[in-house]
Amino acid sequence: MGKTGVEIPALILGGGKHGVTKMDTRTAIEFLHRALDLGLNYIDTATAYGNGGSELKIGEVLKTRRSEVFLATKLDQRTKAGAKQELKDSMARLQTDRVDLIQLHAVIDEATLEQILAPDGAYAAVQEAKKAGLIRFIGITGHKDPKVLRRAIEMAEFDTVLVPVGCLETAYGEDFISVLLPETERQGIGVLGMKALGHGLLEKSPLAPQMIRYALNQPIAGEVIAMNSIQQLESNLALINPFIPLPEGEQRNLVEHVRPLATPQNLFWRSVG
Numbered sequence: 559m560g561k562t563g564v565e566i567p568a569l570i571l572g573g574g575k576h577g578v579t580k581m582d583t584r585t586a587i588e589f590l591h592r593a594l595d596l597g598l599n600y601i602d603t604a605t606a607y608g609n610g611g612s613e614l615k616i617g618e619v620l621k622t623r624r625s626e627v628f629l630a631t632k633l634d635q636r637t638k639a640g641a642k643q644e645l646k647d648s649m650a651r652l653q654t655d656r657v658d659l660i661q662l663h664a665v666i667d668e669a670t671l672e673q674i675l676a677p678d679g680a681y682a683a684v685q686e687a688k689k690a691g692l693i694r695f696i697g698i699t700g701h702k703d704p705k706v707l708r709r710a711i712e713m714a715e716f717d718t719v720l721v722p723v724g725c726l727e728t729a730y731g732e733d734f735i736s737v738l739l740p741e742t743e744r745q746g747i748g749v750l751g752m753k754a755l756g757h758g759l760l761e762k763s764p765l766a767p768q769m770i771r772y773a774l775n776q777p778i779a780g781e782v783i784a785m786n787s788i789q790q791l792e793s794n795l796a797l798i799n800p801f802i803p804l805p806e807g808e809q810r811n812l813v814e815h816v817r818p819l820a821t822p823q824n825l826f827w828r829s830v831g
Contacts, residue, residue, distance in 0.1 A: 559779040560748030562695055562717050564658075566600045566628060568774050568798045570750065570782040573603030573612040576758045577784030586615040592788050594619070594626055596795055602720075602782050604632035604663055605648050617653035624654055632663035632699060633680060636673045641680035645687055660684050660693045661720060666702035671710050681714055701753070701827040704737035711741055722827065723751030723781060725772045725812040726760065729820035730828060735776055751781040756816075758784075759824055765812065770797055771804045772812050 559566050571593055573579060578586045590601070603612045613631065620627060631648055635641040641662075649657065662674050662681065674680040687693045697718035700707045707719055719742060721734035735749070742749050754773035755761045763769070773781045774797075785791045804812075822829040 559718060559750075560742070561746035562748055564628065564695075564748075566780050567598055568780050568801060569598060569770075569794055570600045570602050570630075570780045571598050572752070572782040572784035573601060573616060574607050574782075574784045576761070577612075577786050578603070578615055579608040579612045580786055581615070583615050583618065587618050589785075589788055589791065590616065590619040591623075593791055594623055596791070598791070598795065599626055600628045600630070600780065602630045603652075604634070604661075605644055605651075606632070606634050606663065610647070610651050613648055613651035617651050621653040628658045629654065630659035630661060630697070631657055632661040633684070634663045636670065636680050638678045638680060638683045641683035642687075645683065645692070649692070656691070657693045659695045659697050659718060660687065661697035661699050661718070663699050665698055665700045665706060665710060667706060668709075671706055671713075675710075675714055697748075697750075699752075700734075704732065704734040707734070708737055708741055711738070711745065711747060716747060718748040718750055718779075720750040720752060720782070722753040723749075723773050723776050723778055724754040724756065725769055725809070726756040726816050726820055726825065727753065729813045729817040730825050731820075735778075739777060749778045751776065751778045753827070754781050754783060756819070756824065757827065759819065760816065765815065767793075767797055768804060768808065768812060769816075770794065771802070772809055774798070774801065775804045775809060 633641050633644050635644045684696050695717035698716050699720040727733045754770050
């Protein structure tokens, strides 16, 4: 994962609304234990997922298996004071005294970027937390404008960037990988992907496995996938054990297959407003 030097699974367990968030607590705990048993040890969540509900469920597993997990969560507060409190509350829900990767969440426009990078912004809070040993790495996420994230990693030091990566994104137009890659490679920033299945739009497609393989074929360290059953977990893990690269012709065919769906309405995270 870039200059962090950390090796991670190609599949990252997403704790969003299509995954752990939608499960009841008992099912989520069983699911997470199974994931760890199978070696899927990178868990990505956020305070915004279920108003902290995702973190609460994950915390029930972390209290006995924290040493096995690379833990990533996200902060939505934009001020230093707000982010500091949000991190404290997040760690309490997760039942941990440290987070491996904290990510400034959903930086979608220039105004948000300026706010988090201000002297009293959220970036200052996570820098202090890193110096205090509460977190290991600092990341940033965004899903709307790749140019905003390009400017972010040029202006401040980040260890990772989490962005949409998938065939639907490629079909939509200017994608994050092509815009960010020159700068992420120059700095050694770890690139993480999300939305391989279009925020659930393509989840039930018979081509969903190939779409996940498409995302993993891109120059990223790993792809966040929100899974909601042990069966889905095991079938997705079969895609990387072993991982078979998707031929370029099949990649092009996938992009053309989803192109009619690549609309502003379907890719609502990329739309203005």
